[in-house]
Amino acid sequence: xxxxxxxxxxxxxxxxxxxxxxxxxxxxxxxxxxxxxxxxxxxxxxxxxxxxxxxxxxxxxxxxxxxxxxxxxxxxxxxxxxxxxxxxxxxxxxxxxxxxxxxxxxxxxxxxxxxxxxxxxxxxxxxxxxxxxxxxxxxxxxxxxxxxxxxxxxxxxxxxxxxxxxxxxxxxxxxxxxxxxxxxxxxxxxxxxxxxxxxxxxxxxxxxxxxxxxxxxxxxxxxxxxxxxxxxxxxxxxxxxxxxxxxxxxxxxxxxxxxxxxxxxxxxxxxxxxxxxxxxxxxxxxxxxxxx
Amino acid sequence: xxxxxxxxxxxxxxxxxxxxxxxxxxxxxxxxxxxxxxxxxxxxxxxxxxxxxxxxxxxxxxxxxxxxxxxxxxxxxxxxxxxxxxxxxxxxxxxxxxxxxxxxxxxxxxxxxxxxxxxxxxxxxxxxxxxxxxxxxxxxxxxxxxxxxxxxxxxxxxxxxxxxxxxxxxxxxxxxxxxxxxxxxxxxxxxxxxxxxxxxxxxxxxxxxxxxxxxxxxxxxxxxxxxxxxxxxxxxxxxxxxxxxxxxxxxxxxxxxxxxxxxxxxxxxxxxxxxxxxxxxxxxxxxxxxxxxxxxxxxxxxxxxxxxxxxxxxxxxxxxxxxxxxxxxxxxxxxxxxxxxxxxxxxxxxxxxxxxxxxxxxxxxxxxxxxxxxxxxxxxxxxxxxxxxxxxxxxxxxxxxxxxxxxxxxxxxxxxxxxxxxxxxxxxxxxxxxxxxxxxxxxxxxxxxxxxxxxxxxxxxxxxxxxxxxxxxxxxxxxxxxxxxxxxxxxxxxxxxxxxxxxxxxxxxxxxxxxxxx
Numbered sequence: 115x116x117x118x119x120x121x122x123x124x125x126x127x128x129x130x131x132x133x134x135x136x137x138x139x140x141x142x143x144x145x146x147x148x149x150x151x152x153x154x155x156x157x158x159x160x161x162x163x164x165x166x167x168x169x170x171x172x173x174x175x176x177x178x179x180x181x182x183x184x185x186x187x188x189x190x191x192x193x194x195x196x197x198x199x200x201x202x203x204x205x206x207x208x209x210x211x212x213x214x215x216x217x218x219x220x221x222x223x224x225x226x227x228x229x230x231x232x233x234x235x236x237x238x239x240x241x242x243x244x245x246x247x248x249x250x251x252x253x254x255x256x257x258x259x260x261x262x263x264x265x266x267x268x269x270x271x272x273x274x275x276x277x278x279x280x281x282x283x284x285x286x287x288x289x290x291x292x293x294x295x296x297x298x299x300x301x302x303x304x305x306x307x308x309x310x311x312x313x314x315x316x317x318x319x320x321x322x323x324x325x326x327x328x329x330x331x332x333x334x335x336x337x338x339x340x341x342x343x344x345x346x347x348x349x350x351x352x353x354x355x356x357x358x359x360x361x362x363x364x365x366x367x368x369x370x371x372x373x374x375x376x377x378x379x380x381x382x383x384x385x386x387x388x389x390x391x392x393x394x395x396x397x398x399x400x401x402x403x404x405x406x
Numbered sequence: 407x408x409x410x411x412x413x414x415x416x417x418x419x420x421x422x423x424x425x426x427x428x429x430x431x432x433x434x435x436x437x438x439x440x441x442x443x444x445x446x447x448x449x450x451x452x453x454x455x456x457x458x459x460x461x462x463x464x465x466x467x468x469x470x471x472x473x474x475x476x477x478x479x480x481x482x483x484x485x486x487x488x489x490x491x492x493x494x495x496x497x498x499x500x501x502x503x504x505x506x507x508x509x510x511x512x513x514x515x516x517x518x519x520x521x522x523x524x525x526x527x528x529x530x531x532x533x534x535x536x537x538x539x540x541x542x543x544x545x546x547x548x549x550x551x552x553x554x555x556x557x558x559x560x561x562x563x564x565x566x567x568x569x570x571x572x573x574x575x576x577x578x579x580x581x582x583x584x585x586x587x588x589x590x591x592x593x594x595x596x597x598x599x600x601x602x603x604x605x606x607x608x609x610x611x612x613x614x615x616x617x618x619x620x621x622x623x624x625x626x627x628x629x630x631x632x633x634x635x636x637x638x639x640x641x642x643x644x645x646x647x648x649x650x651x652x653x654x655x656x657x658x659x660x661x662x663x664x665x666x667x668x669x670x671x672x673x674x675x676x677x678x679x680x681x682x683x684x685x686x687x688x689x690x691x692x693x694x695x696x697x698x699x700x701x702x703x704x705x706x707x708x709x710x711x712x713x714x715x716x717x718x719x720x721x722x723x724x725x726x727x728x729x730x731x732x733x734x735x736x737x738x739x740x741x742x743x744x745x746x747x748x749x750x751x752x753x754x755x756x757x758x759x760x761x762x763x764x765x766x767x768x769x770x771x772x773x774x775x776x777x778x779x780x781x782x783x784x785x786x787x788x789x790x791x792x793x794x795x796x797x798x799x800x801x802x803x804x805x806x807x808x809x810x811x812x813x814x815x816x817x818x819x820x821x822x823x824x825x826x827x828x829x830x831x832x833x834x835x836x837x838x839x840x841x842x843x844x845x846x847x848x849x850x851x852x853x854x855x856x857x858x859x860x861x862x863x864x865x866x867x868x869x870x871x872x873x874x875x876x877x878x879x880x881x882x883x884x885x886x887x888x889x890x891x892x893x894x895x896x897x898x899x900x901x902x903x904x905x906x907x908x909x910x911x912x913x914x915x916x917x918x919x920x921x922x923x924x
Contacts, residue, residue: 174789176715193665194719194786349776354800355785365781368645371669 139401140394149393156387160207169197171204171357180373190375192366198376201357202383208352209359210387212269213338216276220338221331223277224284225323229315231285232292243289246282254279254337255344262350272351276338287330291323325402332395336388343384359384451621453922454635455903458647458656461614461640466596467587468539468546473661476584476913478638481619482522483587483602486514486532487578488916489828491681491909493736495578498627499527499588499603500566509573509865510556514566519603519626521590527603529560534591536568548585550843575865576829584911605631605918614640625918632905632921651676651898658920660897660912663779664722667896678898682726683910684734685826685895687783688837689888692818694848697770702762704886709748709755710794711787716890720782724896728889731881732824732833735892739871740830745879755794767795773820774800775808780821783890815846822846826895826910830874834858838885847886854880 141147159166168188169175179195181187189198231239249257258275265271295301296319304318345351346360354361362380370377459474467479486500500514519527538544540552554577556569570577580586590601600608603626606619619636639656641647648666650656652673662670671678691698691707698704708730717727726735735741759768774784784800791798798819808814814822824833836842839858840850854877861873881887897908897915904923909915 172785172789174715174719174786176712176719176786179719193722194782194789349802353802354781355788368663368665372665 136398136401140397143397143400145393146397146400149390149395150397152386152390153394156206156210156390159203160210163203163207167197167200167203169200171201172196172355173200183375189379190373192362192373192376193369198379201362202359202379205357205359205362205380206383206387208356209339209342209384212272212342212352213276213335216273216342217280217331217334217338219273220277220280221284221327221334224281225288225320225327227281228285228288229292229319229323232289233296233311233315233319239289243286246286249282250286254341258341258345259348259350262345267345267350267353269352272342272345275345276341279341280334280338284327284330284334287326288323291326292319295319295322328402329395329399332391332398336391336395339384339388339391450629451632451634451921453633453902454637455633455658455917455920456637456639456656457658457660457917458641458650459638459660460644461642462617462638464597465600467585467589468548468596470585471547473911473913474638474640476911477915477917478617479587479600479602480604480914481606481636481917482600482604482608483589484519484604485582485587487582488914489579489582491907493828495582499532503578509575510570512568512570512577513561514568516564516566517626520624521601521603522607522622523590523601525590526563527588528563528591529566530563531591532566532588533558533560535589536586538589539585546585548583551580551583573863573865575863575867575870576831579828582828584913606636616640627918631918633903636917648898651900654900657900657903658897658906659899660895660908660915662896662898664724664894664896667724667898668722670898673898675901676898677901677906678896679906679908680724680894680896681908681910682734682736683826683893683895684732684736684828684830685893685910686728686732686734686824686889686891687778687780687893688732688822688824688846689783689787689890690820690822690847691886692846692848693886694850695818697762697764697768698818698847698886700762701884702758703764703768704884706755706758706762706794707791707796708882708888709751709758710791710796711888711890712750712790713747713888713890715790716783716786720779720786721891721893724894726892728891729878729882730885730887730889731878732837732889733830733874733878737830737874739867740874742875742878744875745882747882750790752790752793755796759795764795767797769797770799770819771817772798772800773808773814773817774802775805775814775821775823776802777805778823778893780823783821815844820846826893831858831862834877835862838881838887849886851880851884854885 140150173196175191175195177195178187178191180193181191183190187197187199189202192198227242231242257279261275261278262271265274301314301318304314342351342358343360346358347364349364352358352361354365359380363377366373366377457477459477460472462470462472462475462478464470464475465478467483470476470479484499486498488496488498490496499517499519501517503512503514505512516527516529516532521527536552536555536558539546539548540555542549542553554571554574556571559567561567574580588603589596593599593601605622605625605627607622609618609620611617616637616639621631621634625631639650641650644662644666647656647659648662648670651659651670667678667680670676691704693699693704713728717723728734729743729747733740772784772787774780781800781802784802788798788800814820824837827833835858836844838845838849839855857873857877861870861877864870895908895910895912897906897912899906902923903920905919905921907916907919
């Protein structure tokens with residue numbers, strides 16, 4: 115496509131590596147290659163999983179309850195005769211969409227707040243970030259439990275909890291980068307050119323925040339998965355009979371000796387995804403630092 | 407991979423595995439060696455029995471209700487009489503009793519017992535105890551139960567005479583109610599000062615952690631108690647108490663989910679015991695408003711339910727299959743299988759729902775407390791009812807929320823656990839007759855009410871059996887209730903102890919009978 119005019123936006127884009135190069139570097143190291151593969155596989159399962167599951171995620175075949183893994187039921191069946199393989203796969207959709215959407219919204223909101231507040235500075239910035247600091251002083255699980263105790267457990271409230279818990283963290287990270295960028299000459303010149311606030315924030319400052327943000331987003335995603343699973347395990351998150359991984363661990367905990375497969379496959383799924391996302395985040399960080 | 411991310415990821419894995427594997431004990435981990443404290447070596451009693459239970463909240467007998475509270479009180483105090491596993495009254499403080507010909511006067515003769523403070527038990531103490539429990543002004547939980555008593559009087563020091571207003575075939579059972587532990591007359595601070603006649607004396611109490619007791623050397627029943635010391639160690643979670651049993655920190659655990667019991671069965675160091683009980687989970691639909699006020703809807707719910715599948719997979723086959731009535735197979739002469747339970751027929755159920763004016767099916771919230779096997783029962787029902795066009799949304803709540811503000815009496819569709827009682831009449835009177843205190847289904851059926859009253863007052867056992875038979879038929883045909891199973895009660899004790907005789911209400915298990923194996 116031909117471009118009529120060279121814009122500042124193109125500088126921002128050109129500062130990011132191309133998708134192909136990103137992939138090449140992501141797959142260069144064995145650790146990040148593994149992480150990326152795991153994440154991609156689980157994402158594919160989340161999107162197309164319900165087409166490949168042999169049984170419904172809540173379907174109960176009472177005559178086949180508590181069967182160990184076999185060709186018929188790859189991961190065995192749980193106490194009520196539900197296929198654990200189908201539940202783990204459909205569970206991927208639930209947990210990845212909740213954690214994904216939650217962390218995306220948190221990253222977007224946190225970025226907006228961080229950019230704006232740090233650039234403007236002054237008393238508003240002071241008050242806002244002292245408040246965020248006080249939230250960050252509390253363990254996120256505690257805040258989540260308090261919030262869910264107030265609004266009641268549901269998919270939407272879990273989403274809300276992720277956003278509320280992670281916005282301050284993202285905002286603080288963004289703010290620190292903005293504060294370092296603000297005094298630089300190219301911002302000064304944009305201001306003297308008389309550019310609008312939105313232009314300065316999104317076209318001039320945001321690109322320098324993006325590398326940090328990409329790593330932060332990946333980290334938030336992995337912690338969000340962990341948070342959703344923890345809330346499910348504590349029984350205040352997604353409600354039964356949802357195939358939520360954390361909830362499956364909770365429900366099958368007493369059955370650890372009877373149907374260990376119904377307990378350990380969801381546990382393995384949580385570990386695998388969280389490890390995968392973390393390794394991928396390391397990869398992303400390396401790509402971006404190489405680029406700089 | 408950088409070192410720090412290695413550490414981070416391994417931490418994540420460890421935390422996930424920890425979450426999966428852990429329960430939490432309350433307080434400090436119980437030390438394993440409280441055993442054989444210096445006690446009277448002249449008796450055959452030896453050893454310390456360490457029992458795991460949940461944290462007791464109220465130790466005043468009038469307010470105690472949980473298994474742990476009753477177990478502690480049953481060790482410190484005595485009942486007038488106990489009900490054995492065959493639902494027969496057995497003597498305890500009352501060594502014998504006589505009933506007048508009209509069935510209105512009961513005379514009890516008392517044992518020569520002494521309180522832990524050294525004073526002797528007299529008839530006055532028994533009179534004071536029951537006058538307190540029945541005083542309408544005191545508004546104790548027992549005042550309804552004993553409202554039929556006209557008077558209680560001492561006849562000398564050793565005899566107590568109860569006079570009733572109306573005949574009550576279950577009066578002896580009522581006297582053995584969990585709250586009816588005999589106290590010293592004019593006792594005060596009952597929640598903290600435990601002065602009973604019972605087999606054990608309290609030596610130390612550390613709230614939310616443990617309570618330690620020593621044998622009462624002057625106990626009036628020969629050879630009881632069998633151990634020198636008894637310690638209750640408190641746990642918040644059943645998984646934690648089972649872990650403590652396997653780890654050797656406690657010797658006895660009672661009450662646990664079926665799945666945990668199943669894994670203890672294979673442990674060779676334990677004697678794992680299960681007994682059937684009269685307790686059950688009740689699935690009920692409010693019958694006084696839409697949609698439950700249409701008999702077709704009630705019938706559809708019953709037809710859509712596969713009780714056998716639930717019994718096999720939710721109760722793991724422990725206990726007994728239910729027949730939509732609280733009169734279970736343990737009430738031998740009262741239990742009946744004369745009315746067949748219709749086989750599951752989701753198609754017919756769907757048709758009935760449509761006929762009742764819901765051609766697109768029904769949508770309802772199913773409220774369920776987060777205890778026992780109830781959440782699993784809700785999930786199993788959701789799937790079964792789906793085939794009949796009944797779409798329920800299980801709402802799993804902590805018990806405090808489910809029962810709080812009487813919410814359980816208000817909701818349309820709910821699951822409630824009902825504990826084991828020695829007579830079936832209790833369930834009918836408080837749960838099913840019109841206007842009963844806990845008539846959670848808000849059901850009202852004239853024929854049922856008449857039969858329930860008849861069964862509760864007649865002194866003729868065969869007449870009562872017939873009334874109960876009809877009641878079971880009515881409940882199967884049109885009662886807005888489903889009883890999928892009766893629970894089993896579970897217990898497991900180290901094989902170093904013997905004489906463990908588990909009761910349906912675990913708190914009433916006689917811990918004084920247990921002794922060390924030779």
